[in-house]
Amino acid sequence: MKRKTIFFIIFISIIVNTVIIALSNSSNNFSNIFNNTSKYIFILFNIILIICFFRINNSPQLATVNLKNEKNEKRREENSSPKIGFSDVAGLEEVKEELGEIIDFLKNPEKYKAMGAKIPKGILLYGPPGTGKTLLAKAIAGETNSKFIHASGSEFVEKYVGVGAKRVRTLFEKARKESPSVIFIDEIDAIGAKRSLESNNEKDQTLNQLLIEMDGFNNDQTIIVIGATNRIDMLDEALLRPGRFDRNIYIGNPDINSRKEIFKVHLKNKPINPNINIEELAKKTHGMSGAHISNIANEAAILAVRKNKKIIDKEDFDEAIEKVIGGLERKNSHIIDKEKRRVSFHEAGHALMGKILNTDLITKISIIPRSQALGYVMYTPEEERFLITKEELFNKIKVMLAGRAAEEVIYGNISTGAKDDLKKANQLAFQMVCEYGMSNLENRFFEPTLIKTCYNIIDEEINKIINSCYKDSFEIIKSKKDILCKIAESLYEKESLTGEELENILKEHENSNNLLVKT
Ligand SMILES: Nc1ncnc2c1ncn2[C@@H]1O[C@H](COP(=O)(O)OP(=O)(O)OP(=O)(O)O)[C@@H](O)[C@H]1O
Numbered sequence: 312m313k314r315k316t317i318f319f320i321i322f323i324s325i326i327v328n329t330v331i332i333a334l335s336n337s338s339n340n341f342s343n344i345f346n347n348t349s350k351y352i353f354i355l356f357n358i359i360l361i362i363c364f365f366r367i368n369n370s371p372q373l374a375t376v377n378l379k380n381e382k383n384e385k386r387r388e389e390n391s392s393p394k395i396g397f398s399d400v401a402g403l404e405e406v407k408e409e410l411g412e413i414i415d416f417l418k419n420p421e422k423y424k425a426m427g428a429k430i431p432k433g434i435l436l437y438g439p440p441g442t443g444k445t446l447l448a449k450a451i452a453g454e455t456n457s458k459f460i461h462a463s464g465s466e467f468v469e470k471y472v473g474v475g476a477k478r479v480r481t482l483f484e485k486a487r488k489e490s491p492s493v494i495f496i497d498e499i500d501a502i503g504a505k506r507s508l509e510s511n512n513e514k515d516q517t518l519n520q521l522l523i524e525m526d527g528f529n530n531d532q533t534i535i536v537i538g539a540t541n542r543i544d545m546l547d548e549a550l551l552r553p554g555r556f557d558r559n560i561y562i563g564n565p566d567i568n569s570r571k572e573i574f575k576v577h578l579k580n581k582p583i584n585p586n587i588n589i590e591e592l593a594k595k596t597h598g599m600s601g602a603h604i605s606n607i608a609n610e611a612a613i614l615a616v617r618k619n620k621k622i623i624d625k626e627d628f629d630e631a632i633e634k635v636i637g638g639l640e641r642k643n644s645h646i647i648d649k650e651k652r653r654v655s656f657h658e659a660g661h662a663l664m665g666k667i668l669n670t671d672l673i674t675k676i677s678i679i680p681r682s683q684a685l686g687y688v689m690y691t692p693e694e695e696r697f698l699i700t701k702e703e704l705f706n707k708i709k710v711m712l713a714g715r716a717a718e719e720v721i722y723g724n725i726s727t728g729a730k731d732d733l734k735k736a737n738q739l740a741f742q743m744v745c746e747y748g749m750s751n752l753e754n755r756f757f758e759p760t761l762i763k764t765c766y767n768i769i770d771e772e773i774n775k776i777i778n779s780c781y782k783d784s785f786e787i788i789k790s791k792k793d794i795l796c797k798i799a800e801s802l803y804e805k806e807s808l809t810g811e812e813l814e815n816i817l818k819e820h821e822n823s824n825n826l827l828v829k830t
């Protein structure tokens with residue numbers, strides 16, 4: 312029964328009870344005539360009342376209220392000084408160093424006040440999701456025994472003018488009361504986005520209030536505001552002015568060493584097989600964020616439990632990595648056989664070209680659909696690279712386009728399966744033209760404003776790069792059609808090949824060719 316209905320019945324019961332009591336008290340006649348009947352009605356409605364009270368106590372809506380309380384409880388816990396320190400944040404050494412002064416200020420504010428030194432008020436952490444921005448903010452509060460006050464930008468986005476601004480005021484009041492404190496505003500772009508010409512009263516008021524609050528607090532208050540965003544380019548410049556968020560720190564995806572450290576943090580309390588090589592895990596998770604790694608560690612543990620094991624093995628990690636890379640397997644998806652064949656050729660094309668041009672090391676090729684992709688090739692770069700040559704970038708684009716080239720070589724037509732490859736290849740070509748000076752325009756760098764005005768010549772250069780790479784890719788694949796077919800056949804049968812299996816197919820093919828030459 313709905314909560315509203317229960318309340319309605321209670322309401323009616325109380326009214327009937329009251330009327331009966333009132334009537335039986337006020338008129339003797341009434342009490343004489345209806346005495347007996349009213350007694351029963353009185354009892355009946357009281358029973359209904361009791362049942363309703365009982366129902367309401369067990370109603371799911373009430374459980375929601377309890378849940379809400381639980382959430383508030385959690386929030387309250389979060390809003391106290393967290394038990395997280397810098398040792399829980401793996402890697403990010405330079406960032407930690409950069410934050411040293413802020414930590415010192417929060418720990419010894421008097422020292423700075425005595426010198427009349429201006430203290431940074433706001434730090435903006437920006438970069439891709441899951442890289443530890445929230446974790447870092449918590450660690451700052453933890454290291455300095457400050458209150459951690461967490462808010463999300465979206466909480467301030469409201470329909471009614473003034474509500475968001477009021478929430479900002481309340482947030483800062485709380486921080487002042489509980490100082491020393493760290494205010495953390497996640498998704499700050501939700502309130503701090505560039506103001507457009509079209510005025511949005513509510514949004515403008517909220518952002519203005521945030522600016523006022525940040526300008527308002529001074530050295531007497533030991534408060535640091537940390538904002539986090541994935542989109543620094545969206546923020547209103549007013550927010551980045553001195554005295555507001557004037558320290559911007561980029562938090563990128565971790566490099567191989569940091570990934571190793573992050574794995575160590577997340578495997579600390581997990582029983583893992585001693586033969587597991589963390590360095591290898593780090594190698595296999597190239598390009599992933601800390602959140603992905605924490606996810607992998609957890610997923611591997613869950614898989615081990617599911618198999619009733621006492622320790623987590625390498626195979627659990629491998630499975631977890633694959634899961635995280637491609638999203639969950641679409642278990643019940645049946646791609647029709649014709650498509651499966653085409654995907655086999657497409658992925659074989661990528662793998663073969665990767666081998667021929669010797670780009671990144673291939674660890675796996677698969678045609679088992681995962682999230683949006685119908686197949687994939689997994690690579691491991693042999694070492695962390697910071698510099699890539701022009702030739703290597705060209706080769707990367709050729710490998711990206713080789714899936715489509717293989718389809719064209721085999722079927723004489725192309726499909727929609729290369730959408731993601733095209734996107735990546737075009738993005739890389741764009742960078743080569745506009746950022747790396749690797750096109751016919753030579754050593755040029757294009758600022759965003761210049762990109763708009765020079766759009767046509769840039770576009771022409773991107774076109775040239777993509778077209779010449781595709782042509783090369785197509786010719787190479789065409790000349791190696793027989794081995795492409797061998798890889799695709801094997802892939803079609805087994806649905807996935809390891810790097811080693813691919814290597815064996817290539818070697819076998821080479822040997823049989825040599826034999827043919829000899830005979
Ligand atoms: N450097 C790191 N060391 C240890 N764990 C990390 C690190 N980076 C991320 N993690 C793990 O990933 C989880 C998510 O990270 P966090 O929420 O801090 O990311 P974020 O950058 O704030 O992401 P978003 O932008 O999506 O809010 C953390 O709780 C932690 O488990």
Ligand SMILES: [Zn+2]
Pocket residue numbers: 657661711714715728729732
């Ligand atoms: Zn592809």
